[in-house]
Amino acid sequence: MLYKAIFISLLTLLPxxxxxxxxxxxxxxxxxxxxxxxxxxxxxxPGINALRQNVKAKEARARAEGVLDDPTxxxxxxxxxxxxxxxxxxxxxxxxxxxxxxxxxxGKLQLGKRIALLEVIMSEAEVRxxxxxxxxxxxxxxxxxxxxxxxxxxxxxxxxxxxxMIRIAETKYAIGDVSQQDVIKAQVELTxxxxxxxxxxxxxxxxxxxxxxILNRPQDDNxxxxxxxxxxxxxxxxxxxxxxxxxxxxxxxLKIMRYEAEVKKIEVELARKNYYPDFMLGIAPIQxxxxxxxxxxxxxxxxxxxxxKYNNQVEEGLNMADAIRSKLKAEENMINAKVKEGVxxxxxxxxxxxxxxxxxxxxxxxxFESALKNYQSGKVNFLMLLDTERLLKKTKIDxxxxxITYYKRLVSLERVVGEELL
Numbered sequence: 001m002l003y004k005a006i007f008i009s010l011l012t013l014l015p016x017x018x019x020x021x022x023x024x025x026x027x028x029x030x031x032x033x034x035x036x037x038x039x040x041x042x043x044x045x046p047g048i049n050a051l052r053q054n055v056k057a058k059e060a061r062a063r064a065e066g067v068l069d070d071p072t073x074x075x076x077x078x079x080x081x082x083x084x085x086x087x088x089x090x091x092x093x094x095x096x097x098x099x100x101x102x103x104x105x106x107g108k109l110q111l112g113k114r115i116a117l118l119e120v121i122m123s124e125a126e127v128r129x130x131x132x133x134x135x136x137x138x139x140x141x142x143x144x145x146x147x148x149x150x151x152x153x154x155x156x157x158x159x160x161x162x163x164x165m166i167r168i169a170e171t172k173y174a175i176g177d178v179s180q181q182d183v184i185k186a187q188v189e190l191t192x193x194x195x196x197x198x199x200x201x202x203x204x205x206x207x208x209x210x211x212x213x214i215l216n217r218p219q220d221d222n223x224x225x226x227x228x229x230x231x232x233x234x235x236x237x238x239x240x241x242x243x244x245x246x247x248x249x250x251x252x253x254l255k256i257m258r259y260e261a262e263v264k265k266i267e268v269e270l271a272r273k274n275y276y277p278d279f280m281l282g283i284a285p286i287q288x289x290x291x292x293x294x295x296x297x298x299x300x301x302x303x304x305x306x307x308x309k310y311n312n313q314v315e316e317g318l319n320m321a322d323a324i325r326s327k328l329k330a331e332e333n334m335i336n337a338k339v340k341e342g343v344x345x346x347x348x349x350x351x352x353x354x355x356x357x358x359x360x361x362x363x364x365x366x367x368f369e370s371a372l373k374n375y376q377s378g379k380v381n382f383l384m385l386l387d388t389e390r391l392l393k394k395t396k397i398d399x400x401x402x403x404i405t406y407y408k409r410l411v412s413l414e415r416v417v418g419e420e421l422l
Contacts, residue, residue, distance in 0.1 A: 048130050048131055051126050071101040107273055118266070141210050155196055158193060166183060166186040168375070169182040235350060244336055250417070268321060353405075364396070
């Protein structure tokens with residue numbers, strides 16, 4: 001009878017041991033899904049689309065800049081008689097047709113055009129900044145969902161281990177080796193594990209709701225994340241100097257501030273043009289008794305004598321330009337610090353991930369295998385076996401968290417640098 005019980009115990013141990021073997025990881029499809037979601041977010045996110053419409057508006061304004069104002073036409077009818085007080089043009093004793101055109105001082109129109117074009121480029125940089133913000137939100141939600149999904153898979157694996165533990169305890173109880181308490185404790189542990197799965201499923205639904213909002217999808221769309229693969233394994237080699245230079249070059253917030261500084265510089269130049277007069281040129285053919293027999297030519301300028309107004313406009317522009325340059329320098333310093341901080345955090349997360357892969361996870365698995373064998377042979381009690389199972393569960397879940405934390409650190413670094421690293 002004793003040999004039969006041992007044989008049954010060994011049979012139940014076999015599937016439990018198999019569950020501990022590391023799964024084959026396939027992550028290429030996972031990356032593809034993430035890229036598809038990012039592409040969808042860039043196409044459909046309302047905030048991004050609103051800024052794209054703003055770009056089109058700025059482009060239309062830029063096309064309108066640099067063009068002269070409309071000319072004016074003035075008609076004067078002179079020497080009107082009492083017999084015909086309301087004649088048509090040409091039927092009066094004398095009719096004067098005046099056509100005039102305002103001409104800004106040379107350079108004003110070109111400067112206005114340059115400002116409008118820079119505002120277009122600024123609005124395009126705003127689109128890129130919003131895209132990066134949205135991509136960050138998408139990736140953070142994606143990896144959070146992946147964390148929950150992988151945690152549920154791990155708990156499902158552990159559910160199999162607990163079921164085997166219950167069968168082993170029942171077998172030992174049947175032959176009188178242990179009390180019924182071992183079976184009850186294992187069943188309680190299994191019930192608690194099922195409760196954790198329910199909580200994680202609820203959290204997955206919350207993340208899905210957030211993602212659908214980012215993608216502008218209807219909330220009843222259930223196709224999101226339908227074919228997630230397992231944890232990705234890629235690692236990124238980070239070079240602080242290269243990332244810092246890249247951030248200073250392509251970060252859209254810095255680009256916006258540089259363009260804004262350039263706009264303020266041109267606005268100062270435009271304000272200085274106000275010291276010089278604008279012109280008006282005109283010509284006026286004169287019609288008498290139905291015939292054009294003379295014409296007038298006109299030239300008019302405004303006289304900028306109230307220079308205090310223009311002095312203050314220039315001073316305002318100079319101060320605004322200095323303020324933008326100071327803000328730009330402060331932002332560059334902050335970007336430098338954020339890049340360094342991001343690299344340190346990502347490298348730290350990678351080291352922790354490696355520690356789990358090379359030491360903590362294998363040790364927890366070996367500890368559980370050993371405890372399971374010793375419990376079957378009667379060398380340890382069920383509480384010790386349960387402790388090793390709980391340690392294995394915590395280590396597996398923490399390992400998933402370490403991997404996801406690494407990728408979230410990369411996502412934060414991407415936001416600062418201004419381009420994707422994966």
